[in-house]
Amino acid sequence: MAAGALLCVGLGLAALAWESSAAALGEQLLALATGLVVLAPLVSLVGLTLGALKSHRRLALLGLATLVVTLVGMGLAR
Amino acid sequence: MNQQLLGLFVIGLAAGGFGALLGVGGGLIIVPALTLLAGLSLHAAIGTSLVCICASSAASAAVYLRRGRVELPVAVELQFFSVAGAVVAGLVAGWIPATPLYFVFAVLLIVVAAQMWPRVEAGWLQRRLALVRARNAVARGVSVGAGLLSGLLGVGGGILNTPVLHLVLGMRFERATATSSYMIGMTAAAGALVYLVRGDIRPGWVTAAMVGTLAGAVPAALGGHRLDARWLRMAFAGLLAFVAYQMVRRGLTEL
Numbered sequence: 001m002a003a004g005a006l007l008c009v010g011l012g013l014a015a016l017a018w019e020s021s022a023a024a025l026g027e028q029l030l031a032l033a034t035g036l037v038v039l040a041p042l043v044s045l046v047g048l049t050l051g052a053l054k055s056h057r058r059l060a061l062l063g064l065a066t067l068v069v070t071l072v073g074m075g076l077a078r
Numbered sequence: 079m080n081q082q083l084l085g086l087f088v089i090g091l092a093a094g095g096f097g098a099l100l101g102v103g104g105g106l107i108i109v110p111a112l113t114l115l116a117g118l119s120l121h122a123a124i125g126t127s128l129v130c131i132c133a134s135s136a137a138s139a140a141v142y143l144r145r146g147r148v149e150l151p152v153a154v155e156l157q158f159f160s161v162a163g164a165v166v167a168g169l170v171a172g173w174i175p176a177t178p179l180y181f182v183f184a185v186l187l188i189v190v191a192a193q194m195w196p197r198v199e200a201g202w203l204q205r206r207l208a209l210v211r212a213r214n215a216v217a218r219g220v221s222v223g224a225g226l227l228s229g230l231l232g233v234g235g236g237i238l239n240t241p242v243l244h245l246v247l248g249m250r251f252e253r254a255t256a257t258s259s260y261m262i263g264m265t266a267a268a269g270a271l272v273y274l275v276r277g278d279i280r281p282g283w284v285t286a287a288m289v290g291t292l293a294g295a296v297p298a299a300l301g302g303h304r305l306d307a308r309w310l311r312m313a314f315a316g317l318l319a320f321v322a323y324q325m326v327r328r329g330l331t332e333l
Contacts, residue, residue, distance in 0.1 A: 030281035034129055037288065038270045040136045041263040048154065059154050066158045070268045073165030077172075077275040 042070065083286040085116055090290020094134060097291075098298035099310060104291055105131055105233035106190060109183065110321045112287070114328065120176040122280065124232030125273030128266045129284045130291045131234045135263030137292060139256075147256035149249060156221040157261050160235060161268040163225020168272030171230050180329030183231050187322035190237055191315040213246050220246075221261075229269035234262035 049063030089111040093104030105127040112123035142148050171179075220242045224235030236258045243254035273279050 027281060030285050034274070034279065034281045034284050034288075037133050037136070038129055038267050038274060041132060041267040044136075044139075045154075045157075045264060048150065056151070059151055062154050062158050066154070066161050066264070069158070069162050069165055070271060073169060073268060074271045074275050076169055077272040 042067065082116060083282065086112070086283055086286035087290035087293075089115065090130060090287035090292075091294040092290075093130070093287075094291035094294030094296075095298040096294075096314060097134065098138075098295040099305065104134060104295075105228075105231070106187065106318065107321075108287060108291075109232045110187075110325055112283075114321075114324050116283075118283070120179055121171065121273070121278045122283075124171065124230075125270060125279040126284050126287055127232035128228070128270035128273060129279060130288050131228075131232075131266035132263055132270055133288045134291050134295050135234070135259055135266065137295065139260040139263055142256035142259055145256075147253050148260045149243075149253055149257045150260075152243070152247065152249070153257045153260050156217060156239075157264050159218045159221035160225035160228070160239075160261060160265040163222040163227075164229035164235075164265045164269040165225075165272060167226045167229025168269040172272075172276055172278075174230075177329055177332045179231065180325045180332070184322040184325040184329070186227070186231060186233070187318045187325065191318035191322070193237070195312065195315045217242050217246050225265050225268075228262070228265045229272070232269075235265055236262050 045063050045067060049060050049067070052060040052063065089108060090104075093107035093111070096107055097104035108127040108130055109120075109123045112118040112126060113120050116123075118126065139148065220238050224238040227233055227238065228235040236255075239258035239261055240251075240254050243249045243257055244251050249257065270279070
């Protein structure tokens with residue numbers, strides 16, 4: 001879970017660096033904080049799904065399905 | 079601008095405090111307050127509320143997970159259904175004009191206010207849920223409903239989750255509230271991502287309300303047991319009824 005959170009921070013900072021010319025840094029940092037808060041439950045679910053892969057296959061599949069539904073929703077919202 | 083951010087912080091503070099004291103999601107307070115007091119559009123208020131729910135859920139669920147109170151297999155299964163509901167509702171909400179949502183929200187507030195009133199020993203919904211036989215199917219169906227409610231109105235869905243886990247699936251009450259806390263985070267996150275991608279959420283507003291929510295929830299959770307629950311529930315029910323009236327008025331003026 002901690003690794004997932006670090007990955008999110010890394011991805012967020014990469015996106016921040018990429019878009020830094022578009023808006024003020026403060027606004028970007030707030031957007032990053034908002035994104036991290038929203039991603040926190042997803043990171044937790046990713047950790048849970050990975051942890052359940054060996055012993056609780058059904059739980060892992062449900063976790064994976066939940067993540068897929070979330071990502072499809074995001075894609076459709078675009 | 080600073081005054082508006084301060085206002086959002088205070089709204090979050092009240093929502094976090096009441097939410098922690100009464101075990102309801104702060105969305106019931108945040109959404110009307112942001113539209114009626116801070117002047118945000120209903121869609122922006124719903125998106126902001128969903129992010130605040132993510133934050134408060136993450137804070138409380140982390141504690142519950144460490145104490146082993148969350149029934150993870152049940153949470154993950156029902157979460158799938160509520161997330162599906164939240165995603166559908168979040169996508170549809172973009173096409174629905176705000177005016178009908180004011181009335182739907184007002185009805186929800188009245189129902190919750192009636193459930194909160196201290197004279198009501200066990201709510202109508204709770205008594206009906208206790209009698210059902212097809213427990214798993216009902217739990218999944220209600221989870222979809224909780225997700226729809228969350229994505230459409232910016233509430234956590236805990237008002238449906240907790241009774242279902244406790245009365246339908248027979249979970250002990252403290253485990254039901256802990257499991258619900260974990261579930262609403264993921265449900266709210268699925269809805270919030272849709273609003274975030276669509277550009278309905280302004281990060282500055284969210285941060286002010288979110289910090290307020292957390293600042294209100296922590297002391298309320300620590301010292302809430304010292305307050306008289308009966309008077310607290312009555313005050314909250316009265317507040318919800320008043321907010322429902324204001325939402326109806328706002329809806330009527332926008333017709």
